[in-house]
Amino acid sequence: MPPQADLPGFLHGVAPILDRWGYFAVAGVIGVESFGVPAPGQTIMVAAAIYAGAGRLNIFAVAAIAFVAAVLGDNIGYWIGVRGGRKLALRWGKYVFLTPERLARAEGFFARRGGRVVLVARFIDGLRQLNGVIAGITAMPWRTFLIYNAIGAALWVGLWTTVAYLLGTHLVEIIEHAHKYKWLAIAAVVLAVATYVTLHVRHIRRRRAKKPAIEDTASEEIAPPSHG
DSSP states (O other), X not given: OOOGGGSOGGGGGGHHHHHHHTHHHHHHHHHHHHTTOOOOHHHHHHHHHHHHHTTSSOHHHHHXXXXXXXXXXXXXXXXXXXXXXXXXXXXHGGGGTOOHHHHHHHHHHHHHHHXXXXXXXXXXXXXXXXXXXXXXXXXXXXXHHHHHHHHHHHHHHHHHHHHHHHHTTHHHHHHHHHGGGHHHHHHHHHHHHHHHHHHHHHHHHHHHHHHHHHHHHHHHHHSOOOOO
16 A cells, blocks of 8 residues: 555545555445445545555456445445434434424425435535435335436446546645635535526416416316307
C-alpha cells in the first residue's frame, strides 16, 4: 500500500483503514454505510480506486466489491425497514418531525416515483445511507427496489471508480477547487427546483381549470334539446 501522503485532502482520513485492510475495508465500510450506519463509503471507494490507479489494488476487484457491498447493504437496510422501521418511525418520528401524515405522503411518493428515487439516492449523501430503510418502511416492492438499487449502485460505483482511477490524486484538487463554488451551485440547484415546481403547479392548475369546462361542454352535447 502507498503511504498516507499519497491520499491528500479529505481522503487522508481513510488511508490507515485502507492501508491495513485493503479490499475488506472497501467491503466493510460501504456495506455498513448502505444500511444506515454513518461511514465514509464513497470516500473509501474513491481512495481505493486511486490506489488502483497507482497499481496497489486491482480496479476491477475494487469496483466489484464496492458494487456487491452496496447492494447487500441496501438490502439489509430494506429488511430493517420492513421488519421494524415503520413502527420505530411512528414511535420516534415526532422527535425528527416525521409525523404519521408525512410518512403517509412518503409512502405515496415512493409508490409513484420510488424507483427513480432509489436510483438517484446513491449519489446523494444522506439518502445514500437511508434509501433502503425508507424503501422498506414505505413498503416498496422488494423486486422493484432490488432492480433500481442495483442499477443505481452500478452507476455510482462505475462513475466514481472510473473517475478516481483515471484522475488519481488530481481528483482531490478538482473537488477542493470546485468546493469554493458550492454555494453558487446550491443556489443554482435551488433556483432550478423552484422553477420546476412553479411550472409544474401552474400546469396542474390549468389542467384542473380546463377539466370542468370540458365536462360542461360534454354534458351540453349529451343533454337532449328542450321542447319548452
